[in-house]
Amino acid sequence: MTDTVLSSATREVAIGFGRPFVMIGERINPTGRKLLAEEMKAGDFSRVEADAIAQVEAGAQMLDVNAGIPLADEPALLARAIELVQSVVDVPLAIDSSIIEALEAGIAVYQGKPLVNSVTGEDEVLERVLPLVAGAGAAVVAISNDDTGISEDPDVRFEVAKKIVQRAADHGIPAADVVVDPLVMPIGAMGTAGQQVFALVRRLREELKVNTTCGASNVSFGLPNRHAVTGTFLAMSISHGMTSAIMNPMHAEVKSAIQAADVLAGADTDCATWIREHRDPDAGGGARERRGGRRRRAG
Amino acid sequence: MTDTVLSSATREVAIGFGRPFVMIGERINPTGRKLLAEEMKAGDFSRVEADAIAQVEAGAQMLDVNAGIPLADEPALLARAIELVQSVVDVPLAIDSSIIEALEAGIAVYQGKPLVNSVTGEDEVLERVLPLVAGAGAAVVAISNDDTGISEDPDVRFEVAKKIVQRAADHGIPAADVVVDPLVMPIGAMGTAGQQVFALVRRLREELKVNTTCGASNVSFGLPNRHAVTGTFLAMSISHGMTSAIMNPMHAEVKSAIQAADVLAGADTDCATWIREHRDPDAGGGARERRGGRRRRAG
Numbered sequence: 340m341t342d343t344v345l346s347s348a349t350r351e352v353a354i355g356f357g358r359p360f361v362m363i364g365e366r367i368n369p370t371g372r373k374l375l376a377e378e379m380k381a382g383d384f385s386r387v388e389a390d391a392i393a394q395v396e397a398g399a400q401m402l403d404v405n406a407g408i409p410l411a412d413e414p415a416l417l418a419r420a421i422e423l424v425q426s427v428v429d430v431p432l433a434i435d436s437s438i439i440e441a442l443e444a445g446i447a448v449y450q451g452k453p454l455v456n457s458v459t460g461e462d463e464v465l466e467r468v469l470p471l472v473a474g475a476g477a478a479v480v481a482i483s484n485d486d487t488g489i490s491e492d493p494d495v496r497f498e499v500a501k502k503i504v505q506r507a508a509d510h511g512i513p514a515a516d517v518v519v520d521p522l523v524m525p526i527g528a529m530g531t532a533g534q535q536v537f538a539l540v541r542r543l544r545e546e547l548k549v550n551t552t553c554g555a556s557n558v559s560f561g562l563p564n565r566h567a568v569t570g571t572f573l574a575m576s577i578s579h580g581m582t583s584a585i586m587n588p589m590h591a592e593v594k595s596a597i598q599a600a601d602v603l604a605g606a607d608t609d610c611a612t613w614i615r616e617h618r619d620p621d622a623g624g625g626a627r628e629r630r631g632g633r634r635r636r637a638g
Numbered sequence: 639m640t641d642t643v644l645s646s647a648t649r650e651v652a653i654g655f656g657r658p659f660v661m662i663g664e665r666i667n668p669t670g671r672k673l674l675a676e677e678m679k680a681g682d683f684s685r686v687e688a689d690a691i692a693q694v695e696a697g698a699q700m701l702d703v704n705a706g707i708p709l710a711d712e713p714a715l716l717a718r719a720i721e722l723v724q725s726v727v728d729v730p731l732a733i734d735s736s737i738i739e740a741l742e743a744g745i746a747v748y749q750g751k752p753l754v755n756s757v758t759g760e761d762e763v764l765e766r767v768l769p770l771v772a773g774a775g776a777a778v779v780a781i782s783n784d785d786t787g788i789s790e791d792p793d794v795r796f797e798v799a800k801k802i803v804q805r806a807a808d809h810g811i812p813a814a815d816v817v818v819d820p821l822v823m824p825i826g827a828m829g830t831a832g833q834q835v836f837a838l839v840r841r842l843r844e845e846l847k848v849n850t851t852c853g854a855s856n857v858s859f860g861l862p863n864r865h866a867v868t869g870t871f872l873a874m875s876i877s878h879g880m881t882s883a884i885m886n887p888m889h890a891e892v893k894s895a896i897q898a899a900d901v902l903a904g905a906d907t908d909c910a911t912w913i914r915e916h917r918d919p920d921a922g923g924g925a926r927e928r929r930g931g932r933r934r935r936a937g
Binding site for chain 1 (some may be wrong): 831
């Protein structure tokens with residue numbers, strides 16, 4: 340059992356093997372959201388607060404907060420966003436930036452134990468981000484690419500993840516506080532993208548014994564009915580050991596696939612969550628069909 | 639690559655690794671369908687014909703035909719059903735009965751290479767069914783339970799499957815013509831049912847190199863919104879190597895999960911089938927969300 344425990348001032352969430360999958364809301368991210376970017380830049384965080392509340396109401400156990408806006412003071416914006424989000428919801432946050440100063444500013448104002456998003460296998464990044472993470476007693480998302488870029492070979496990506504876990508240990512950060520992102524490519528552009536992630540997640544869990552996360556919606560980029568593809572991808576990934584994802588909890592189809600996957604992975608004890616959230620008239624009809632199935636063969 | 643090739647008089651279907659998942663329609667089965675049972679017993683096969691056509695139109699690449707009606711002449715009914723089904727659809731069939739004489743009668747009238755459903759690991763059953771299968775040059779569904787019943791231990795079920803494959807070989811039936819059913823229990827009754835199947839399917843594929851099938855709807859027995867659970871279960875199973883299932887192709891939700899799983903398992907070249915069947919206005923919206931996701935990290 341590997342548990343990555345994150346916290347806000349008042350609440351703890353554990354990402355771990357055998358536990359329900361942790362949905363990390365991705366919506367608070369101005370990348371590609373022009374209106375949100377303009378509002379944040381102008382100091383209007385009302386949409387950030389609304390997105391925080393809506394995602395938690397939709398079931399997100401954590402939220403990712405990103406303030407990456409070109410030509411803006413990202414450190415100040417990220418710190419402000421984190422303060423405001425923590426003032427309206429009590430879930431732990433992922434502090435998301437590719438700029439070290441922004442991570443620093445976010446960590447400085449954060450109440451609890453955050454998930455720092457992210458560090459890569461690039462030596463310069465490792466040496467700047469890991470001390471920050473260690474100093475804050477935080478956990479970190481480790482993205483399995485390095486100076487050589489992103490390999491299509493899952494074994495190479497595994498070695499990068501292994502290197503990050505080892506470097507983290509050198510800084511006193513336990514493997515349980517390193518959540519590896521195997522990197523999810525659009526399946527429409529790379530037909531092996533799914534199989535790569537499934538194989539990598541299994542090795543990360545069995546050999547490195549680390550928790551995993553990913554930017555899930557990316558897998559369905561460019562495809563029609565993409566939420567069905569994203570939800571199915573997450574369910575398949577969960578069956579290979581993925582324990583969290585940065586995704587949009589507002590899509591009922593994706594959330595339902597995750598909840599069903601928790602049931603089938605044995606992480607929803609007595610199917611309690613599924614039954615509570617999905618109880619409906621179909622349950623009766625279900626019994627009829629079941630007898631029409633092959634259950635008798637098991638008798 | 640292990641291909642199990644089945645045929646009708648005019649059409650071949652291959653169940654195999656890396657190929658699109660094969661949906662075997664389960665509807666033609668009087669078990670638990672009182673009206674259908676009464677009609678078949680009275681010699682009225684109109685519903686059988688309608689179910690055959692509807693399932694193939696819904697995308698079933700094969701159909702399972704069962705005529706198990708208490709106190710009826712099952713051999714005669716099964717033979718008649720198979721003749722009629724082959725007269726209205728051209729997909730290969732699974733001849734489904736637990737009564738040897740019925741399998742014999744079905745095989746006698748069948749045109750092509752059928753999937754005989756099924757043989758268990760029980761010695762008496764093996765010695766009666768395998769010669770039939772070998773004599774007909776057919777393929778067979780091997781159910782991984784034996785005289786000791788159904789073990790909850792996937793390793794025991796694996797050994798039963800291995801024994802059946804070996805016995806089949808003794809009768810001249812190649813492993814490629816043995817499709818193993820790992821046995822799917824209701825997840826609501828056994829929380830480990832999913833994990834058992836995933837682990838077993840992986841071993842069956844990696845070590846025995848056989849194709850697999852299952853009675854999928856059984857997994858969601860008794861649960862609300864059961865089609866979502868069944869579809870998610872099949873998607874997860876596909877990611878571990880399951881290559882076919884006896885299921886209801888009329889449920890769009892289950893079919894969609896299978897199609898998405900084919901995409902993510904790399905079995906839908908260029909996502910051609912998915913794009914053809916799911917092209918819709920959401921695709922555009924998808925692009926926006928993707929930019930809001932973590933794609934940039936991969937850049």
